[in-house]
Amino acid sequence: SRSIRLAVIPGDGIGQEVVPQGLKVLSAVLPQGVKLETQEYDLGARRWHVTGETLPDAELESLKNHDAILLGAIGDPSVPSGVLERGLLLKLRFVFDHYVNLRPSKLFPNTATPLAGRPDIDFVVVREGTEGPYTGNGGSLRTGTPAEVATEVSVNTAYGVERVVRDAYARAAARPRKKLTLVHKTNVLAHAGHLWKNIFDKVGAEFPEVTTDYLHVDAATIFFVTQPERFDVIVTDNLFGDILTDLAAAVTGGIGLAASGNINPSGTFPSMFEPVHGSAPDIAGTGKADPTATVLSVALLLQHLGYEAEAARIETAVAQDLAERGDTPRTTDEIGDALAARVSG
Amino acid sequence: SRSIRLAVIPGDGIGQEVVPQGLKVLSAVLPQGVKLETQEYDLGARRWHVTGETLPDAELESLKNHDAILLGAIGDPSVPSGVLERGLLLKLRFVFDHYVNLRPSKLFPNTATPLAGRPDIDFVVVREGTEGPYTGNGGSLRTGTPAEVATEVSVNTAYGVERVVRDAYARAAARPRKKLTLVHKTNVLAHAGHLWKNIFDKVGAEFPEVTTDYLHVDAATIFFVTQPERFDVIVTDNLFGDILTDLAAAVTGGIGLAASGNINPSGTFPSMFEPVHGSAPDIAGTGKADPTATVLSVALLLQHLGYEAEAARIETAVAQDLAERGDTPRTTDEIGDALAARVSG
Ligand SMILES: CC(C)[C@H](C(=O)O)[C@@H](O)C(=O)O
Ligand SMILES: CC(C)[C@H](C(=O)O)[C@@H](O)C(=O)O
Numbered sequence: 125s126r127s128i129r130l131a132v133i134p135g136d137g138i139g140q141e142v143v144p145q146g147l148k149v150l151s152a153v154l155p156q157g158v159k160l161e162t163q164e165y166d167l168g169a170r171r172w173h174v175t176g177e178t179l180p181d182a183e184l185e186s187l188k189n190h191d192a193i194l195l196g197a198i199g200d201p202s203v204p205s206g207v208l209e210r211g212l213l214l215k216l217r218f219v220f221d222h223y224v225n226l227r228p229s230k231l232f233p234n235t236a237t238p239l240a241g242r243p244d245i246d247f248v249v250v251r252e253g254t255e256g257p258y259t260g261n262g263g264s265l266r267t268g269t270p271a272e273v274a275t276e277v278s279v280n281t282a283y284g285v286e287r288v289v290r291d292a293y294a295r296a297a298a299r300p301r302k303k304l305t306l307v308h309k310t311n312v313l314a315h316a317g318h319l320w321k322n323i324f325d326k327v328g329a330e331f332p333e334v335t336t337d338y339l340h341v342d343a344a345t346i347f348f349v350t351q352p353e354r355f356d357v358i359v360t361d362n363l364f365g366d367i368l369t370d371l372a373a374a375v376t377g378g379i380g381l382a383a384s385g386n387i388n389p390s391g392t393f394p395s396m397f398e399p400v401h402g403s404a405p406d407i408a409g410t411g412k413a414d415p416t417a418t419v420l421s422v423a424l425l426l427q428h429l430g431y432e433a434e435a436a437r438i439e440t441a442v443a444q445d446l447a448e449r450g451d452t453p454r455t456t457d458e459i460g461d462a463l464a465a466r467v468s469g
Numbered sequence: 470s471r472s473i474r475l476a477v478i479p480g481d482g483i484g485q486e487v488v489p490q491g492l493k494v495l496s497a498v499l500p501q502g503v504k505l506e507t508q509e510y511d512l513g514a515r516r517w518h519v520t521g522e523t524l525p526d527a528e529l530e531s532l533k534n535h536d537a538i539l540l541g542a543i544g545d546p547s548v549p550s551g552v553l554e555r556g557l558l559l560k561l562r563f564v565f566d567h568y569v570n571l572r573p574s575k576l577f578p579n580t581a582t583p584l585a586g587r588p589d590i591d592f593v594v595v596r597e598g599t600e601g602p603y604t605g606n607g608g609s610l611r612t613g614t615p616a617e618v619a620t621e622v623s624v625n626t627a628y629g630v631e632r633v634v635r636d637a638y639a640r641a642a643a644r645p646r647k648k649l650t651l652v653h654k655t656n657v658l659a660h661a662g663h664l665w666k667n668i669f670d671k672v673g674a675e676f677p678e679v680t681t682d683y684l685h686v687d688a689a690t691i692f693f694v695t696q697p698e699r700f701d702v703i704v705t706d707n708l709f710g711d712i713l714t715d716l717a718a719a720v721t722g723g724i725g726l727a728a729s730g731n732i733n734p735s736g737t738f739p740s741m742f743e744p745v746h747g748s749a750p751d752i753a754g755t756g757k758a759d760p761t762a763t764v765l766s767v768a769l770l771l772q773h774l775g776y777e778a779e780a781a782r783i784e785t786a787v788a789q790d791l792a793e794r795g796d797t798p799r800t801t802d803e804i805g806d807a808l809a810a811r812v813s814g
Contacts, residue, residue, distance in 0.1 A: 199656075206656040214657070238694045240585040257602075262622070262660045272627040274664040277607070282617040309708070311544075311551040312559070315607045319619040342715035349583045349694060349719045363654070367712060370687035374694050 127159035128429060131190040131394065135168040136208075137403025138413035138456075139196020145415035145460030146194055146422045149441075152464040153426070153434045163190070167212055169200035178211030184219060192425050193396040196418065197403035210260065217253050220393035222386035223284065224291050225253035225362075226424065227369040227400060229352075232446045235377035239349060245376050247355035248299075250292040251365025253386055255284040256316075258362040280316040280361070285323045291389055292359035293331040303356035304328075305337040307344045307364055320361070344368060348375060373400055380413075383420035385428060395428055397421040411455040416442055419463050434467075441466035472504035473774060476535040476739065480513040481553075482748025483758035483801075484541020490760035490805030491539055491767045494786075497809040498771070498779045508535070512557055514545035514748075523556030529564060537770050538741040541763065542748035555605065562598050565738035567731035568629065569636050570598035570707075571769065572714040572745060574697075577791045580722035584694060590721050592700035593644075595637040596710025598731055600629040601661075603707040625661040625706070630668045636734060637704035638676040648701035649673075650682040652689045652709055665706070689713060693720060718745050725758075728765035730773060740773050742766040756800040761787055764808050779812075786811035 130150075134143040147162065154160060165183060172178055187193060198213045217225070231237055231245035261277035289306075296304040306324045310317030321338070328336055339347065341364045347354055348371050360368060373382035382400035399417030407413060423438035441463050454462070475495075479488040492507065499505060510528060517523055532538060543558045562570070576582055576590035606622035634651075641649040651669045655662030666683070673681055684692065686709045692699055693716050705713060718727035727745035744762030752758055768783040786808050799807070 206659050206662075209656040210659065238585060239583050241583075257621075257623070258657055260659070261620075264660045264664060266627075267663075268667065270627050270631070272664055274625045274660040275606075276602075276623040276625075276658045276661045278602070278621040278623070280619045280621075282611075282615050286615070309711075311554040312603055312708075312711075313621045314551050314555065314605070315609045315619040316621045317551070318612075319609060319617055322613065342711050345690065345712055345716040346719040346724065349716070350723075363657075366654075366657075366687050367690055371690040371694070371716070374691040378695075379691065 126157060127161060128154070128192070129190045130160060130162045131187050131193040132162050132164045133167050133193060134164070134196040135198045135403065136170075136200045137197055137405045137408035138401075139168070139198070139403055141408070141411070141413050141456045142399065142415040142418040143194060143196040145456060145463070146418035148460050148464045149419045149438060149467055150422050150426075153437055153467040154431075155434070168198055169203050169208060172203055172208060178208060179215050187216075188393060190394045191429060192394050194422065194425065195396055195398040197399065197401065199403045201405055214258060216396055217386050220386075220396065221388050221390075222253045222396060223288050224385075224387040224389055225251035225365060226385040226387055227251060227365070227372070228383065228424075229369070229372040229376045231376045232381065232443055234447045234449065235381065237375055237377050239352075239375050243351070243353045245352045247352070247372070248295060248357050249365055249369050249372060250288060250295060250357060250359045251369060252284065252288045252360070252362050254362075255279050255281060256362035278313070278316055278361070278363070280319050282319065282323060285320055286327060289323050289327050289359055290330075292357055293327055293334055296334045296357040297331050299356055301356040302333055303335045303337065305339055305355060305358045307339050307341050307358055307360040307368065309341050309364075310338075311340065316361070324359070341368070345371060348372060369400060379417070381416050381420065383417050383424055385421065385424040387428060395425075397425040397428075411457065412453070413456045415456050415460050416446075416463070419460070437467050438463070471502060472506060473499075473537070474535045475505060475507045476532050476538040477507050477509045478512050478538060479509070479541040480543045480748065481515075481545045482542055482750045482753035483746075484513070484543070484748055486753070486756070486758050486801045487744065487760040487763040488539060488541040490801060490808070491763035493805050493809045494764045494783060494812055495767050495771075498782055498812040499776075500779070513543055514548050514553060517548055517553060523553060524560050532561075533738060535739045536774060537739050539767065539770065540741055540743040542744065542746065544748045546750055559603060561741055562731050565731075565741065566733050566735075567598045567741060568633050569730075569732040569734055570596035570710060571730040571732055572596060572710070572717070573728065573769075574714070574717040574721045576721045577726065577788055579792045579794065580726065582720055582722050584697075584720055588696070588698045590697045592697070592717070593640060593702050594710055594714050594717060595633060595640060595702060595704045596714060597629065597633045597705070597707050599707075600624050600626060601707035623658070623661055623706070623708070625664050627664060627668060630665055631672060634668050634672050634704055635675075637702055638672055638679055641679045641702040642676050644701060646701040647678055648680045648682065650684055650700060650703045652684050652686050652703055652705040652713065654686050654709075655683075656685060661706070669704070686713070690716060693717060714745060724762070726761050726765065728762050728769055730766065730769040732773060740770075742770040742773075756802065757798070758801045760801050760805050761808070764805070782812050783808070
């Protein structure tokens with residue numbers, strides 16, 4: 125009989141509140157025969173304050189024994205900026221080689237968008253997850269003096285770019301519109317730009333059915349607000365992908381609905397699924413957090429593990445829930461209950 | 470008697486069409502006693518095709534003998550990407566030490582914005598112009614092979630960051646709301662982020678009247694579309710500034726209205742004023758280009774040279790022209806004429 129061994133990292137702030145809702149919906153949607161084994165990991169701000177640890181080796185090893193990871197959110201104002209981001213979240217993405225950071229954007233009916241005229245938005249950003257400006261390369265010299273020099277090195281390899289670009293082509297080929305847009309800044313970042321563009325063109329020859337486009341990152345932000353319907357699949361580097369997917373979340377009704385998967389397509393390591401939003405300490409504990417992004421991340425998780433029908437049921441449930449919701453605000457728990465009821469109904 | 474020695478680089482595509490309108494309005498607004506001496510430089514795609522030159526030393530020397538430079542747009546699909554951008558536009562910014570790249574964003578009445586609800590937008594981005602990921606540092610190894618590694622190095626110096634941050638504080642202090650937001654990605658780009666944040670805090674002590682804020686660049690894009698009224702002055706690095714100002718132009722009615730100044734505050738070298746838009750080869754020659762961004766760049770030029778009243782007259786003229794325009798599309802020339810008439814009237 126089948127089973128899912130799931131590692132759960134609720135993390136900080138509203139992460140603690142949205143993750144239980146994701147699990148609730150996951151349990152409700154899974155077929156009878158599938159056993160769900162969850163193991164919770166106490167990682168994040170609390171742990172760091174108590175032990176000074178972000179992600180100890182033993183935990184990292186133990187995480188490998190799972191089919192997937194569900195993560196809530198990481199980060200708290202009480203911890204110096206970057207400590208948990210780099211020591212925990214990015215460490216997981218890098219060590220588990222999550223080179224496909226998958227971030228779908230869809231404007232659901234009956235959701236608020238800051239854009240006038242409600243354009244049709246349904247695209248996926250394939251953000252590279254293991255290289256680029258996120259490697260931590262660089263350093264500083266004469267730190268804290270008037271003669272300081274600080275550098276950040278964006279590292280891009282043919283190996284790393286080709287695998288994510290090929291993944292993006294395959295995703296584009298599997299969608300009805302079959303369009304892939306590369307976003308970079310080749311006219312200024314010429315070394316990395318050349319590498320990305322060359323590989324984009326080369327791999328494109330394997331996917332003649334996919335229409336391609338290229339946009340500089342600055343121009344891409346314009347189209348995100350003036351013509352988002354022009355996008356189908358986007359492939360881009362780690363930093364541009366970070367920026368563009370927050371913007372994408374904003375135009376599709378907010379960060380409360382944006383799901384993501386940090387995927388290791390080879391399956392060597394567990395993939396990790398998390399809402400794009402952060403720990404939101406300002407609303408933590410109030411019951412106001414929207415668990416929908418986490419629930420949609422659970423759908424990505426199911427898709428990744430081959431439970432296509434169950435993933436689709438969650439997406440339909442979310443679309444219906446948004447379409448039919450009234451004006452009365454609901455708590456985190458109420459939204460989770462409503463979604464769980466829909467997927468099991 | 471006073472005079473303005475102006476270097477003019479119309480450049481490519483619609484640059485050739487909008488620059489004459491900028492000059493028309495400049496002539497119309499200048500007081501009787503001020504002599505305008507213009508010298509045109511033939512730089513851009515045509516020149517490169519004919520001579521292979523982007524910016525010869527002799528021209529660079531000659532450009533120094535001017536009080537300011539008015540530039541239209543640079544770039545053409547017939548020239549390999551990056552050649553003119555780096556060999557001409559960025560070279561001017563770097564050699565003339567244009568460390569303040571000033572980009573105001575204002576939502577004028579009666580202009581289209583993709584944002585529902587028409588928020589109040591009136592902010593200025595102070596984009597660093599001479600360092601960061603724009604230095605061309607980095608390179609590639611085993612280029613074109615499956616083992617290629619390509620790097621881009623963002624170079625940040627205390628010298629470079631402090632001067633632009635101080636300029637931004639001074640601009641914030643001179644505005645009614647007196648608010649300065651630093652945008653960076655300190656939680657990931659920790660070396661450069663630390664430098665920027667430290668200097669931002671240190672210089673802030675000299676400006677106790679200025680309220681400060683910090684945002685990660687990804688979060689900043691969200692607020693650009695959901696709450697742009699929260700911004701007054703923004704200071705950020707070269708690449709983040711590039712991205713954010715295109716987005717800012719998009720939400721304030723389009724790239725056709727976005728002006729910029731590449732400023733060398735010390736006056737050692739001439740400052741350069743240019744619309745944020747590019748050469749737009751698709752509409753070049755059709756008379757459809759909106760010269761308003763160039764005309765507003767002329768206002769920034771006048772402000773920089775101390776002609777405050779004249780700069781203000783141009784801004785008022787643009788606001789009135791936009792408010793009173795009808796539905797009939799106007800040509801580049803007609804808009805230039807209308808603005809020239811308003812400023813001289
Ligand atoms: C928290 C931060 C390190 C992270 C990132 O920059 O990748 C976040 O913004 C995201 O997009 O998942
Ligand atoms: C053309 C390009 C090099 C330039 C830049 O990236 O600075 C442009 O996008 C701008 O913003 O002025």
